[in-house]
Amino acid sequence: MTRLSSLLLPTERQPPADAEALSHQLMVRAGLVRQIGAGLWSWLPAGWRVHQKIVQIVREEMDAIGGQEMLMPVLLPAELWKRSGRYDTVGAELMRLRDRKDADMVLAMTHEEAVTFHVAQVVKSYRELPKVLYHFQTKERDEPRPRAGVLRTREFVMKDAYSFDRDQAGLEETYEHHRGAYARIYDRCGLEWVECRSDVGMMGGTMAHEYMAPCAAGEDDVVIAGAYSANLEIASADAQPVELPAPLDAPVRVETPGARTIEAVSSLLGIPHGAQMKSFPVVAGEDRFLLVLVRGDHQISETKLRNHLGAPWRPATEEEIRERLGPPGSLGPVGAQVDVLLDRAVRDDDGASYTTGANEEGVHLQGVRPGRDFGFTRGDVREVVLGDTVDGVPVRIEPAIEIGNIFQLGTRYSEPLGATYLDPDGKQQPVVMGCYGIGPARIAAASVEQFADERGIAWPKAIAPWDVELVSLGKAGSPEREAADALYAELQEAGIEVVYDDRDGGAGAKFADAELLGCPLRLTLGRRSLESGRLEAQGRRGQVDHEEGVPVAGAAEAVQELWATLP
Known part of the structure; x- marks a missing residue:
């Protein structure tokens, strides 16, 4: 039962004083998240529904390419990170601690070492490859400047997947499977996104792509020109010509x-x-x-x-x-x-x-x-600037949020951690690896950034906390409230995800909260609905009023048909 009279949904009229990013402002105002410390956020019920819908989309697409879901611990022995070399190279962002036996431990920010440790123990033959393993797990990162709400935090949930192949050709095939899966994930989540070549950074390896959602709050800059896109960090382009003075015979x-x-x-x-x-x-x-x-x-x-x-x-x-x-x-x-x-x-x-x-x-x-x-x-060591071109197409440079990344790791982790297999000739070979990350929280925040308006959030249908918000304008015990209660039960019975505003209060405040929360469709049942036999219906995107409304009789089927037409 999802009634606003009992739901923990603490909406606010004003944003937090320190909130600069639009997603930070609106996700707090809409009652989706609350901060508990610097870079530490709790997801409240409505926000967690969004997060978990994104998780399910990711899970379905990972399973579709042969991924096997597992779970690894956040707390790991530092010895694994020392063997890979990252214990010393990552720096202060890696949270280090000691247990009661004075053993060095880390709170994992990624799980390459852990999953490679398991594969090194289990996989022995080429017949056991390839494999794709993934999990959704909390990550810890001692972020020096937590900011922008859930975009830059010290703790977050990430889907990280790891592939294990016999050779580079196998890795490249698996890598392409992941590129396809990521494209489907972002499309299903309703985001505007681009795939960019990126730097391998601390992960190491030979190739990387990142997935970016263009929006004003983005902390990265993406260079786009026709079909070309790359992070500004590594982008290449032809420089805009400049008129030079006449040449001289000598300086x-x-x-x-x-x-x-x-x-x-x-x-x-x-x-x-x-x-x-x-x-x-x-x-x-x-x-x-x-x-x-x-x-x-x-x-x-x-x-x-x-x-x-x-x-x-x-x-x-x-x-x-x-x-x-x-x-x-x-x-x-x-x-x-x-x-x-x-x-x-x-x-x-x-x-x-x-x-x-x-x-x-x-x-x-x-x-x-x-x-x-x-x-x-x-x-090629310069930054691309406006006026440059790629294949004759002028570049544009847009801020964007990173919403995922994938890497061809090669043997970066398998060699130091001893992940090998016997090939058909009985020779020992290192496993060839890839890794693939997605942050559900970043997808949620990017969606808010891209589609919100001056009234609040406007979720894509696939990741909205509920499909429909039903607003009752009648007080407890009134005919309007009784009709709304019955309609709420009917919609639930039909499998429609509905949140029901059954609170006593004015229409203005209820509509403001509905627009702030951003469910794709709002239904209103008041005195006029009972008189006309039709519910008021409004699509959240663009505040589109459906003039004919929805008939009260047989409402569930009509609501499903209307919802399917929404953008």
């Missing part, structure tokens, strides 16, 4: 007193930002010093540079810069006795003519041409 020194920035040099010399080369001295690994060059109107992508170098990097210190190059503010590659990495957007043909620092205070060089005036290696 020419020019006095630039006080001009220590791209903007200042452009203003002083009357050249566009893109006609300069911006110099970034960095140290890769422990001690590899190099100078990274991008166009003056571009910025380095930290992720792309790390991936290109194959090692972590940091900006060089001022002391290191002065020792190896010259004064910061006028750095350049000509005459520099260091390795130079040139972004691919910088031209090196006969028409190339750039301005760079001269490694002297207050002096720059004009007419610099890569290759002729300095040696270099190439790399």
